[in-house]
Amino acid sequence: MALPQELEALTQAFSGHGVDEKSLISILGKWHPEETKTFRKGTPHFFIDDERQFERWNDERVRLLKHEFMRFKNAVVLWAMHPWERDARLIKEALKKGAKRHEAYGVIVEIACTRSSEELLGARRAYHSLFDHSIEEDVASYIHGNDRKLLVALVSAYRYEGSKLKDDTAKSEAKTLAGAIKNADKKLIVEDDEVIRILSTRSKHHLKSVYKHYKEISGKHLDEDITDLRLKETVQCLCTPHTYFAKLLDATLKIEVDKNTKKAPTRVIVTRADVDMKEIKNEYHKLFGGSLSNKIEEVANGNYKDFLLTLIARGG
């Protein structure tokens, strides 16, 4: 292959999610020192011209590259893990990261609201073993802001999983939520006791009915009318999880995203591959046109890409 094409290919091999191991081996492995030097001189975002007449690796880039090389390893380790340990560790990580970046708490909402009652329970057990504390005690003591009540309630839930529900209760609770949303400027909705009660204790079937009634009452979807991020994620995860995951994948399967956002595709695909990946793929197609696998082909590389594609193909 001619040099300019190889230079392009090599740059691609280092960009996006994961690295293209095969290209790295076939190109870098066979280049003469002169060709490698041309590469270094031609990629100012990877290499800096040092005053002492050599091109040095950009340290920040090397750090980011390390994450890209590890992306496949992290996905494999997470995949092989027991789902309970997986969720417990994800929650612990979210608690640690969340102190500086509140968006990390979204992962706690995601896990608490998209797992079945028994799966969430399993995660709580595993958390005891791994960290010698209960999830609720750590969530309650790490988080100090407005979100605390909601998050503690969500991780403590052990929802009824059957389909029985009282339609008039669902209707009246939809009205309660509508009222709380109207009053959002006077009373902080994420701390509203009734809102928390409804969202953290009712069964998912019941909440889907509440969601439907809300649309009938106010014309818009419940999550559209909520501005508080955690509350919005709560409603989406509880009532329309496939849409939530499809949108999350679309937002995070991009080439230029920060290193925290870049972890989402691994998490979503590994944790949903054997649960509802088929529905998520369908929803993705409905919302965004192309197929999820094409998107992954575009932005991911090498073993990591192949692993993700294999996972999403499970179950059809």
Add this chain to the structure above:
Amino acid sequence: MATIVAPLNFSPVEDAEALRKAFEGWGSDEKTIISILGHRYSYQRQQIRKAYEELYQEDLVKRLESELSGDFEKAVYRWILEPADRDAVLAHVAIKSDNKDVIVEISCIYSPEELLAVRRAYHNRYKRSLEEDVAAHTTGDLRRLLVALVSTFRYGGDEINARLANSEADVLHDDIKDKKNHEEVIRILSTRSKSQLIATFNRYRDDHGSSITKHLLGESSDDFRKVLRTAIHCIVDLEKYYEKVLRNVIKKVGTDEDALTRVIVTRAEKDLKDIKELYLKRNSVPLELAVAKDTHGDYKDFLLTLLGKNE
């Protein structure tokens, strides 16, 4: 230790047949019912239910409900259900009748796994979660506390963090003085492990001169504080708690049969013996005597059988 006296060898089929005979004719032979059911462990009672169903295509529980009546029927009904199912029924009744003590007992005395079993049984029986019913029937701080208590899945280990006990004892002290915001009390009481809480309460007493429950007494006596004190008593010394329940129940002018039945039926196979000893020490009168004085008929005989009387 348990108080009931039950044989290790028994035949569920024979028991089922004997019970069937006891139902025949006018009225039923309560003595037989008491002498069988009152002398069987939980797993034996479940086997008898199964045998009865297979032999007569009838639910033993439903038959007992229709044959018996009054406090005796209520006691036998609770006795024959599986423990978790029984507690789900007790919880449901308590929620409807605004009895918060039962909810606190279930969530603070039982182990995390036992509480979980009750929550599952509640799903099965009432097609709703325990927490959603508790939440729908309470408001304000009381709701926050009770929902948090029933939802918790406490870490069950013995490890304690002394520094944390120290700082949280102070937090509790400040929270109690400030009557407005109770978030921290609820957080600590409903999430920390029992060992950690006991260490915290001990630290509280050392640092602030009085036990936390005494301080809670001093202020206004609203429902929220009452429930807090009940929860703390249940966590710190459950036998002492039960002894007090029994003492109050028996002292009252009209005995609270529901509470009496509840304590005896739920603890007969666990630690009723220790509670009896505590009762004797505290009241100088054996529990059996006090119960016999305050109850009568088949109900009395049944309770005394559970308390360990052996004919």
